[in-house]
Amino acid sequence: MFEQLTQLVQQFGQEAIVNNNAVPNEHNETVMKEAESTIFSSLQKMASEGGIEKLAGLLQGNNAQNPTNPAVQQITRQLTGSLGEKFGLNSSAAAGVSESLIPNILGGLVNKVNDPNDSFQITDLIGTISGGGAQTSGIMDAISKYGTQFGLDQNADGKLDMNDAIAVSKSSGGIGSLLGKLFGK
Template sequence: MLDQLLQLVRDNAQDAVVANPAVPNDQNEAVIGEATKTVATGLQDALASGNLKDVMGLFNSNGQVDNSNPVVNNISGNLIGNLQEKFNLNGGTAASIAGSLIPAVLGSLVKKTNDPNDNGFSLDGIFSSLTGGSTQGLNLGGLLGKFAGGLDKDGDGDVDLNDLTSMISNGAKQQQSGGGLGGLLGGLFGK
């Protein structure tokens, strides 16, 4: 997946990096590589920290990336810091690169993932790669549909611990009868 992600970054880096006079030409590939690593690490960290709702929300966007999504903000912020630290770019230049590159790359990733005619990316493949294979065998497309369909079980406008408790309780009942959401969540969290 990293090679495919690198290609997405390259495809979107022409204006933000390659044609940017603030980025020396001999550093273009290194900046593109750093952006690729930052996107992959940002998605991986979001999953590892339990930020599944925002990651799934990103992939449910049909390619229209919501810049207020915490995952997008974290990846952009990390890239800004990395560009300043590793390439000695000033804050404005680093913010400009991250502000145009990250939404474009994530938008392309989401579009390719959601395109049934493009088998280069799949939601299952991305999550499996990011989690070291721990989501293998899960129907993440179905899980995404559940997020889109509303996991807000208590109707308070958010998905929180109360909703998760309700889902696990109902899932445990379903699991006793052979599967259900409890089994799915158990597999997702390694239990």
């Protein structure tokens, strides 16, 4: 996940940071590292503090790109504060950088998870954020819960699992269709 996150920060940081006169050039690289660190630590904190439903909700559809999503707002506020404190950016400049970066980067992560041509999977993302183990299972259970609410439970057993994937693969859309429905594609 770190590699994907770094790539997305570099991609979206070009406009929001490097081409931004409010960010002194000597801080460009460290501001990008701060954005990366803030996103990762915020997602970890959400997972460890029981924000599993918030995190699962973030990973569905276009929620990660929605600046009004509570998880996006939380991470944006954290980065804004950090940029002001560590780099002396005024609140307006710090908020501008954060509001430009966070939804784009989070949306990019979700898009990578949804891309069948990308080897990055949701379990990779969840496992990295949660540190693996029971926490990963809890987050995947929350995603399953949301998925059943959106009609993805193909065999009506109250959970999303491989049996649903098999049912979908026998239908017209295949497993990509099931995952696409889950993530709003």
